[in-house]
Amino acid sequence: MSDKQKGDTKDEDLWADGESGHAPDAMRRRILAMAGSAIALTLVPGVTLFARDLQGKRTTKGADKGPVRYGLLIDARHCQTDCDACVHACQTYNGLSGKDGPDHAQWIRKVTITDPKTRFTRSFPVMCQHCADAACVAVCPTGASFKRPDGIVLVDKHRCIGCRYCLMACPYKARSFVGHTLTDQKPWAPRGKGTAEGCTMCVERVMKGRVPACVEACQKTGHKAMVFGNLHDPKSAIAQKLADVATTTIRADLGMGPSVHYRGI
Amino acid sequence: MRARAGIIAALVVLLSGVGIWLTHRGPVPLPVIARASGHCVIQTSVMRRTHMMLLRAVREEIVRHDASDARFRLTRCVACHAQRTAGGRAIPVNAPGQFCASCHAYVGVHIDCFSCHAAVPSGSAGLLRGPDGGAGNVKGRAVRAAFRIARVLHGRFAATRVGDVP
Numbered sequence: 001m002s003d004k005q006k007g008d009t010k011d012e013d014l015w016a017d018g019e020s021g022h023a024p025d026a027m028r029r030r031i032l033a034m035a036g037s038a039i040a041l042t043l044v045p046g047v048t049l050f051a052r053d054l055q056g057k058r059t060t061k062g063a064d065k066g067p068v069r070y071g072l073l074i075d076a077r078h079c080q081t082d083c084d085a086c087v088h089a090c091q092t093y094n095g096l097s098g099k100d101g102p103d104h105a106q107w108i109r110k111v112t113i114t115d116p117k118t119r120f121t122r123s124f125p126v127m128c129q130h131c132a133d134a135a136c137v138a139v140c141p142t143g144a145s146f147k148r149p150d151g152i153v154l155v156d157k158h159r160c161i162g163c164r165y166c167l168m169a170c171p172y173k174a175r176s177f178v179g180h181t182l183t184d185q186k187p188w189a190p191r192g193k194g195t196a197e198g199c200t201m202c203v204e205r206v207m208k209g210r211v212p213a214c215v216e217a218c219q220k221t222g223h224k225a226m227v228f229g230n231l232h233d234p235k236s237a238i239a240q241k242l243a244d245v246a247t248t249t250i251r252a253d254l255g256m257g258p259s260v261h262y263r264g265i
Numbered sequence: 266m267r268a269r270a271g272i273i274a275a276l277v278v279l280l281s282g283v284g285i286w287l288t289h290r291g292p293v294p295l296p297v298i299a300r301a302s303g304h305c306v307i308q309t310s311v312m313r314r315t316h317m318m319l320l321r322a323v324r325e326e327i328v329r330h331d332a333s334d335a336r337f338r339l340t341r342c343v344a345c346h347a348q349r350t351a352g353g354r355a356i357p358v359n360a361p362g363q364f365c366a367s368c369h370a371y372v373g374v375h376i377d378c379f380s381c382h383a384a385v386p387s388g389s390a391g392l393l394r395g396p397d398g399g400a401g402n403v404k405g406r407a408v409r410a411a412f413r414i415a416r417v418l419h420g421r422f423a424a425t426r427v428g429d430v431p
């Protein structure tokens with residue numbers, strides 16, 4: 001109504017309030033802040049559980065500073081081109097179909113790279129790199145994509161709306177989308193239609209003190225190309241190895257700080 | 266004109282009566298709640314009223330806050346409440362007439378837990394045990410949070426003061 005009366009007033013003038021200048025903006029902010037606290041107060045005590053995340057940080061910066069950060073070291077020199085034991089182990093353990101194509105999720109895949117000039121060839125698995133500053137977490141509009149304090153990046157499928165931003169954002173193509181109804185999921189790996197998913201670093205196993213399924217399978221083949229452990233524990237085998245030999249991460253130039261390190265690529 | 270309207274009205278009334286007579290099946294039968302193996306992790310009366318809140322709170326703690334030792338995880342519910350066929354095969358808890366489905370069908374509530382979660386236990390007991398081999402640390406954050414919520418909600422539903430609830 002007031003807009004109409006002002007006629008051809010400029011946009012800036014519509015937001016100003018005569019003598020008080022920018023006061024309405026500040027007032028609006030105060031009202032919004034008060035509304036926020038009012039919501040927090042009116043909920044039953046237990047529901048502050050949910051409020052915590054609303055107020056929590058959405059960036060993963062600094063998330064790699066804790067005492068635990070799980071990571072992998074993949075020695076591409078020992079990884080065999082014709083071996084995909086890790087891929088099969090992942091599929092079996094997590095209940096993935098194992099089929100190819102856009103309808104079927106893949107959490108870990110084998111990649112073979114060749115330098116066309118020198119014919120230098122390496123084969124190695126690529127999965128979610130559990131980045132310190134993960135793009136999937138940054139772009140997720142609902143906070144479903146998140147990073148645990150121990151460095152594992154997961155999808156909270158209760159919150160995932162299936163927008164697939166994370167699939168687009170991830171430079172490692174580590175995320176998959178479940179497009180059809182699933183049955184016979186594993187109890188430790190709930191997955192369902194309409195949600196994004198990716199490598200969980202076998203979080204259920206890791207919490208029980210076991211290594212991820214892919215690492216276990218790699219050890220069994222005898223190639224021993226994968227090491228799992230706490231990157232932030234100087235006594236762990238993986239930390240000692242990383243301190244000892246030259247390793248790299250894929251697309252280190254992106255500065256996302258992957259937890260998965262590679263040797264020999 | 267008036268007679269025609271009367272006939273139509275009479276027909277409508279008659280057909281509705283026939284329709285109701287044909288489709289009427291009496292009151293909806295009460296759900297048959299299958300007995301679980303063992304004891305529930307919390308008082309049954311509390312669980313009946315607040316299980317949806319508990320699961321909601323605990324899923325938040327388990328997925329996002331690393332409360333891997335929670336007693337209230339859905340896998341544990343399924344482990345005890347899934348019935349078995351004569352051959353020892355587990356029946357999904359969301360199958361018609363089973364533990365979850367019977368009540369939710371009765372009250373007309375759609376649950377989509379099992380579009381992602383397994384509705385049958387796995388392994389010997391289907392229990393996901395903690396590193397100590399036990400059922401988990403009962404002093405875990407999730408458990409405390411769940412109990413807190415259960416008390417509040419139970420107090421509300423039972424119209425008693427929160428402090429009165431054991």
